[in-house]
Amino acid sequence: MGDRHQLRMTRRRRIKRRWRVALAMLVAVILVVGYAGMDLADLVPGPLTLAKTSHSSAPPAVMVGDPPTLAADKPGSAVDAGQVQQLVDAFASAPGLGNGYSLVVRQADGRVLAQKNADQARQPASTMKTLTAAAAASVLDMSSQLDTEVVLDSSTPSQATLTLRGHGDMLLGAGKDDPLHVNGRAGLGTLAEKTAQALRQQGIDRVALAYQDTLFGDDREPEGIAENNPDGIYFQVPVSMAVDEARQGRTEPVAYPDAGVYLPRVENPAEAAAVSFASSLMESGIQVDHAQGPERADHAQGRVLARIRSARLSEIMSLMLRNSDNSLAELFGRLTALALGMPNSPAGAVKAVTSTLNKLGVDTAGLNMADCSGLTPGSVLRVGTLADVQQLALADKGLTPLVKGLSVVGLTGTAASRKVDDQADGLIRVKTGTLDQVTSLTGNVIRRSGGVLVFAVVINDSEDVAAARQAVDTLVGSLDRI
CATH class of the missing domain: 3.40.710.10 (DD-peptidase/beta-lactamase superfamily)
Known part of the structure; x- marks a missing residue:
């Protein structure tokens, strides 16, 4: 009897111990899963997330920290x-x-x-x-930015006219604003979305389009520069606005927009920017007359309907x-x-x-x-x-x-x-x-x-x-x- 009783007690202890271990493991799993769920929801610190993340596409050579301070407040040893x-x-x-x-x-x-x-x-x-x-x-x-604006002239009842006006941003992007890079910081796609929204609020779904490129007058090219500018790849005359500095044929605009690339230039950068803007505006549901050949205007009459801004001048x-x-x-x-x-x-x-x-x-x-x-x-x-x-x-x-x-x-x-x-x-x-x-x-x-x-x-x-x-x-x- 004593041995049987001891055996039964031993079995009971083993069963209890197994239940305690199983319960502890279950609690641990619940805690881990629960924390992971809160981590995914960004309620607690952790590496997991369901939110979309942005990754800079700048080349590794650009992604380096600033060197030590250049202030000469540490004279160091005497210079020999x-x-x-x-x-x-x-x-x-x-x-x-x-x-x-x-x-x-x-x-x-x-x-x-x-x-x-x-x-x-x-x-x-x-x-x-x-x-x-x-x-x-x-x-x-140097903390200021260069605006690119859309001016609306609705004085003619039968036809609303938009004028795309630039203030020197030659690094416009064709798509949406790119906050991670200097080239493309201001995107014509974003400008088109803002413009379309503002037009719909006024019940306008069809416009004529013009562009203004008078900021730098008519005298733009330094005399003699063509000698060192074969095929126009090393220099683009200043214009009021241009997409990717008027380069054409660029193959990696998404990967490395800030990389210096020598390519031929479009013939009329401001007009090309206006055509790109018109295309995005039509994608946003606005009909644009003469979208492939917007008129050039000396002045923009009306009020500013929407704008985008370049990177800071320091950048x-x-x-x-x-x-x-x-x-x-x-x-x-x-x-x-x-x-x-x-x-x-x-x-x-x-x-x-x-x-x-x-x-x-x-x-x-x-x-x-x-x-x-x-x-x-x-x-x-x-x-x-x-x-x-x-x-x-x-x-x-x-x-x-x-x-x-x-x-x-x-x-x-x-x-x-x-x-x-x-x-x-x-x-x-x-x-x-x-x-x-x-x-x-x-x-x-x-x-x-x-x-x-x-x-x-x-x-x-x-x-x-x-x-x-x-x-x-x-x-x-x-x-x-x-």
Whole structure:
């Protein structure tokens, strides 16, 4: 009896234990499933969600953090000018360099550490864009945006007329607004949806369409720029509005809209934008007369019915510098001229930039700007002018867009492939310049021991272009260790 009783008690304990384990497991499952459900509903923190998510399609090279602060509030160890001079002497003796070079290396406070042929004015290529950027950033409100508007004129009872009016946004998208990119931030598809909604509220379902492209007058192309602009792929004259800077035949508009791509341009960018808008408007249920051939208007009568807005000017400037975009550089020059009341022309843009630089204290001796981008033959400057701009940008918080827009050597923009030393990643910010007979570079370097250096190098008519570029990269890539 005792053994049987003990056996029965043992079985009962086992059964109870199994029920307790089963119950515990059930409770655990309920808790896990319940938490997961709340996570999916975004009621508690967790990796799960039912909400739609957005993923930036920017290339990895663009998706990097800002480098260390460029403020020169950490002077670091004293700079050995002798070491800098040794680097400059090694640069000067590099094979293939030729004799047409100038360079300067300074501390951020202006002290010259070394220079060669600094009094010679040379063709700067795209480093000229830093001058335009400095002037524009000091004159324009860099937090502002460029509007593209639809103006409704319903004064004629039998026909409502829409006028598409631009204010300089040459980076419109054909579809909906794209908040993740600069190119396409404002979308004509979104503008069409807003317009259609506003029209239906007024009982209008049929319109005529016109477009206004008078912002930059009739004088738009710098004289002589065609020499360096074969097939029109490197420069688009400023217009009041354009989709993707008037490029045609682009194959990756969705994947990399902010990437710089050289393609032929449409013949009439503003009209092409109006045609794209008309197509989207019809998709939204509004009948558009002459949708494939909207009329050009000198003025837009009526009231603004809907609008879209570009990225901030600071973001557009960063894109201009990072991609070395000639069209956007000229656009900034023209916007600066308009803001200052200068002539509405390429010459007026140049005058606006040079006069602003003089007011900022930049030494413009020897400066001649054939345009605002450096593409047109005939531009010359001294390297000291480039270095002055870099110093000014580091010292003046109002020119932050210029500093942030520079390419980071080895990481972003036109300098992404110009790596010399892995240890210098993120420490060297530059603006590149390249033409058939020009290799140039200007920017700033954060020293590993603290403090910032500025530099400018311009080479014309080198004996070996590849060797000259390597010499520049070697020099600049060594300054962070000084």
